[in-house]
Amino acid sequence: MRISVIVPCRNEAAHIRAFCQSVAEQQLPAEVALEVWIADGMSNDGTREQLADWCASDARFHVIDNPGRIVSTGLNRCIAHATGDFIVRLDVHTVYAPDYIAQCLATWQATGADNVGGPWCAQGAQGKGGTVQRAVAAAFQSKWVSGGARSRDLTYNGEVDTVYLGAWPRSTFERFGGFDETLVRNQDDEHNLRIHQGGGRIWQSASIRSVYFPRSSKRDVFRQYRQYGYWKPFVMRKHGQAAALRHLVPGLFVAALLLCLMLMLLGAAVSYLLPPAADYRLAALWLAALGAGGLMALSALYGAAVFAVSTAISREAGRELWWHLPDVIAAYHFGYGLGSLQGWWDALVRRRPDPAFGRLTR
Template structure:
């Protein structure tokens, strides 16, 4: 009897992408002794996604579709986990494309490392000019701050990986995903693994490509949510923030205070100096990124970088305000998915 790997996928309103995604998963080349199961949790789609999934499932017995009444990623992942029957669990995302040996490499890395979670680097690529600029900034060390998850050649232990692949025993030992978190539920789960004595491994052989947001507004809202939910994760685990996680929020806070002081006639030049210094830094970073990714992106990159920074920074300040006043759950306005 073959062993089974279960792919878990939360989705909502993905009619234009779900068929291609299911085809790419079905085309995965697995080791001869492994069978495949795909569990997709639909968060009450209203664009025809659910009907299309039902049609796809009628043609492929390996595809299982269930409801996700919570409508967010963490509830979808937990419902998929409860339904999945595989001894290995692989999380996949609809807006990511995968090498045809993606799952096979996950299984190989689990076997060779004995880790509690494995995954590949987070590699972003865009199609439209704006999406290419978003991907170029995302991949750059000037924005990522040296995060290993975006180092495409890094092979070794890490604190977190993109998506993830776990032996089922990892969930039995460390639990499922925190359903109070709309964003950062993967980082929180990986932090729980590391603090609990587990190991997470990144392998460049596990190859995938993420399609980022294609519009500035969507990018800003995405990172507003990432910034907002990060303090809730830190509060839960008593985790000290890294400098790269603090800087956007600190800058937004200092800039806001300086603007208020200027309105009161105190240090009127401080806000301008801070804004000017930031503008110079962003322009310099844009030039450095464009040199490697294409000069045609240069005029888009400053706005893209600012959307990343101000989205995350404003969200962080808002999140810390709620955490420090004793909130245990986030605001509903930060609970709506942004894609």
């Protein structure tokens, strides 16, 4: 049996050699042959040269160009070249257990699912310099921040709506097609949604173990999740449904805050412009008060919730993280929410994506 590993990458000079080493050291059954296809998004930081050297020393590794430079085009190019019966996607910024690929294969053989994978486990670097990254990872893992996504539950075994990375029998792509190349983000969620709508199954196994290293700055988390939020409405428009309710909540919350702010400013402006005896001045003042009251109430409720969640997370992950967690949680929620609102506007009104969101952030 042959297994094909597929990897999209771009500008990963600091990580690519360690990644290749970890893949080469995967523990596989004796009857399994391995091939690795890496789609390089036209890197210009030395990644291509390192990959060329590695491929020259290990014939199992192959590099192909990914002129599209985004994940979906890279994955599809790898799939087109892959010759394996079973296809496993890996990410350069993740560390894998030595039996990761073997467990993917065993889970598929045991369940017959159309896509299998393990839980999404985030971890930050140890030491003082990694405090923010550990806070980002701890918030990422919290069900209160992620909306209860099962893919973040490290102990869950069973069917899920989406799974981290993924591993598929070749028949899955023959039946459901490849990844949507119009999506810069959320191409995996869209593909999993397509599998579900087509009657397929996605299975998560806690025995498939890996560790993901998230962004290490709050600004980068905000930018990343703003992009995630932006592309989600295009997935929803394509399929006419949300993958899960949790994908809608951040956008609705931010929209409510913006509506209250607009009412407050509009009411205040109108009341200021109207003479004191004007019939509509009282209504304008009432509108301003309504907006201000709503804005204060929503902000107070959210602030209290963030304080409580930050306290709960820091008790388990480390009290030194508390000072960063409120900002990190807000970066997740407001980034995703603001991105969602702009995404809905472009998906439903402009009917096309903004080119500014066409470049991957890292």
